[in-house]
Amino acid sequence: MTFRPDMRGLAVLAAGTLALTACSAGSLGSSDDSGGGPGASTVTITYLIGNQDQDIKTANQIVKDFTAKNAGITVKTETRPAGTEGDNLVKTRLSTGDMPEVFNYNTGSLFQAIAPQKNLVPLGDQPYVKDLDENFTKTVTADGQVYGVPGGGFMGGGVLYSIPVYTKLGLKVPTTWAEFMANNAKIKAAGGVAPVIQTYGETWTSQLFVLGDFHNVAAAEPDFADRYTKNQAKYATSAAAVKGFEHTQAVHDAGYENTDFASAKLPDGLRMLAQGKGAHYPMLSGVIANMVDTYPDAASKVGLFALPGDDASKNGLTVWTPGGNYIPKTTTGDKLEAAKKFLAFFASPDGCASLSKAAPPTGPYAVKGCTLPDDVPQAIKDMQPYLDKPGGSSLALEFVSPVKGPSLEQITVEVGSGIRKAKDGAARYDEDVKKQAQQLGLAGW
Template sequence: MLVHKARRAMVVAAAGAGILGLALAGCTPAAESGPVEITFLVDNGDPTVQRSEALVDAFNAENPDITVTVETRPQGADGDNVVKTRLATGDMSDVFWYNAGSLFQALSPEQTLVPLDDTIVGNVVDSFKAGVTAGGNVYGVPVGTAMGGGVLYNIPIYEELGLSVPKTWDEFIANSEAIQEAGKTAIIQTYADTWTSQLFVLGDFANVLADNPEWADRYTANEVKYATDDSARAGFEHLQEVFEKGLLNADFGSATFDDGVRMVATGEGAHYPMLTFAVTTLEANYPDQLNDVGFFALPGNDAGTNPLTTWLSAGAYIPVTTEGAKLEAAKKFLAFIASVDGCDALTDAVGAGGPYFVEGCTLPNDVPRVVSDLLPYFQVEGGAYPALEFLSPIKGPGLEQITVAVGSGITSAADGAAQYDVDVEKQAQQLGLEGW
């Protein structure tokens, strides 16, 4: 989590809000049968919790007959298992936060989720809808903004050493080696939170598409593999290279996402491969260093292209086990999330990390440096491409464990890529895709 330039025609905000409010007021049992309480399951990462609580607080204040309560689950693979298990056992919260794209498809949404009509998703842009659509129905609303996957970097370190933002992988390595020679940590990795280990692979996908625009379609058709495609395998090779060259923080195996944000903010490290949603944590915990951190796309081989890999925001969904008054309350909550008021609640509480996926939502003029560095990629043709998980339904569940092993020197890049191809094959077969 995205070259999300497609836009629906904008529904007039005041009229749309009035029609939506009347429709929901007429069908919400909360007004007839007393207060309704619903639960909202989210992952326990600080940025997610902050966004969720901001939305819930604003919604509860506007809807005194409905109370939404936030519940948390683990992040990463453990959290994926919680979501899938609770859906399978009929024990899911009334609303839940989860990925769009391939991971959403793995939930069997046509069997497990409630489809949403235009009273809820009318203002959601088409590019996001595509990531939460199955069988012709839309099942989710965007929770947050578009994100870029690349490298957060410490600007004072770059200025001190006279470095320029790299446009190729070789330039990135040269910068990193100069930083290490100056006695500073060049590249931060935080493998205690295993999901963070994937950025060198997933964030490199725009460079893969720049080399071969048909790669995602061929991948879905089982015509290309990571292990045998030089361009796709490069991300695994990058993980191996930075480890073998000793460019990582000494505690890369035990450091967490929060440690990574701290290190790049305070100058304990120079580069942190990460999604730009980290700006929320940066702004909350290190406001004095907010504009000491910049962002650039993960460099590839061609300085003339160097596009950004972009991500859809997560989505909010309703399981089929939510019924009656709770279902109507849940729909009203999703309609709020997918509104200008919902966007404003997020911006007021945690700032905006990129462009929103809801028509009419705007960004403040004083965005952090990370965001101002991100936006130009969306403004030029060929400047940004969606991550693979939004172009293909296939994403193997074991990637984060494989990338930890490669990035820790346990597994070679070639073996890691081959292992992921096996992981992907299992997923494709479970989805019943042709050619697998």
């Protein structure tokens, strides 16, 4: 169920040895690394991050702003490979007691895999924990203890839409699937605009109607994730879960896709949307910054709404949480206190502002009191009401169940291209996840 190729697919890039990168802009004060012992003027801690350019840029900005307010603390950064190699390195360094004082890593099932109760410092006694969004804390909690703070903003999985098209045709943002399909019918009848953009030339983009629909699945079957993990629920036999596949088929069968859906790629889809040649694009909010960079007018001309389900009263957004920042139990003494201050900065409005300086937000921050910059694109602003509304958002399935399969993107391309029917696609995906669940040793498989 890999869904973010340029965020997760890039994460499989092989990397060699770790590169130690001193953040000169943020390493204020003495370079003494004594940990605050007698005669030391500063405490030095190291922050382990991913090796992608944006990871490094964000860390540099955070370190610079944090140390400007904490002159007695020096923060160095160290990078690690992404993907499986990085996962193995994190586990190895935790098991050998060689982990830096603070590290950034995944949330959800991969967080559970690093044995947080054994390896991490619990943060439940920190005052800022009460200000963390519940969607986030669910993904960094083990045995009732919170262990991490967010390292960025949420991403939403919804429908990016052309505001000018909606305005011209007098359409309203849909809160049910029936309303969405009615809008598509009006757009097609008006001519000249593809109702739904699909870009199967990059197969990962085909999955949104399934993965972004999980808020609706959870609203209809609150225990689906738990039963799914135990092999007691299936996509093909769940009336709620199969709808994502059915919706993928329905859009194709109605002829609502762009004519080049089979070969178009993400840049084509973003261009069509930005130029008003396509009305809807089911997509992650993480692509918005790239679209606006290329098409600045899209900042005000493209909005976002949650994938609609059957019940307007339960309409809400499926969200992907940011990575977490953690402190290993091997961090002690003055270094531990410095590390806690560093994490507290991430979980504060000042920390959110620092993140916004480093890169345009992918969505609202997971910290109460943090606000989005006034100049963020409209589609990002559109996410905030869902996060603010009780019950208005739900975690993507990958954060509440470790059961995933590698072939979903190929299956959804087949369903969305008319090659395979929805029920057959759902059943095929149920088979696809079985091998991984067995490899994980999950009960019931």
